[in-house]
Amino acid sequence: MKIQVALIAAATALVVATPAAANEARAEAHGGITWAAGNEEATAGIALGYDFDLGTSTFAGVEASADKVLQDGANVLFGASVRGGAKVGAGKLYAIGGFSFTEHDDAWHLGAGYEHKVGSNLYLKGEYRRYFDVVDVNTAVLGVGVNF
Template sequence: MVYSASAHAGESYAEVRGGYVWQDRFNSASIGTAVGHNWQIGANQFVGVEGSVDKATSRGGEYVWALSGRLGTKVAANGRAYVTGGFSHAEAGGATHLGAGYQRALVGSIYLKGEYRHMFSDRGNMVLAGIGFAF
């Protein structure tokens, strides 16, 4: 059974993810998790909030905590595209971030996700790929 992206626009979700972080003097793979909730605001649009924590796998394993908002739309039968923005905090300090992503339904409530974020205060960048479950 494949779900429609719009059917899950009013539900909570949890995911695990991996990625890569780079900036002027630091590059690292990362692992992490996120939880959030989306509210449907139109036939195909949604708004949401997400909390996440990611851990760099090098440089002492620094954690990055983030609180983000999301605004997106249904794309085709099983996908959603969105923009995201918020605040990230790590041991080195905090930064506002802005990015974009795409989420694709697989089977049942399981989905795959890809996302890019740019952190403004340290000119950092992050790409993420994850698998999650909507409930």
């Protein structure tokens, strides 16, 4: 009897968990380098997002982020983005674009990245973004995140 109850519980958990694996919320921390006009600075940030399945090989998602150039006087850069791309093996290859703003400035951004699952709900990522402002700014980051 205990085995039957355990099997029914496991089957129920699997059925209930399957949709969550297809459409995933995520949270991440990332860090890297920002460069523009001959200057380079370290940067760090966080992001929250949600990806939607568009079939077996593609996805689309939304993201909110906060990034800070690690320099005295630099403001936090808040962003709202959309992303989409292809599922490649255990990873996601994507393009991203959106709008970013600080207390005193704003800019559109475009970029590309790759996210690779390590374990059941952890991932590593690399991403490049270009911010289109008075002086165009480039950012390359590496990050670690969790899907839930």
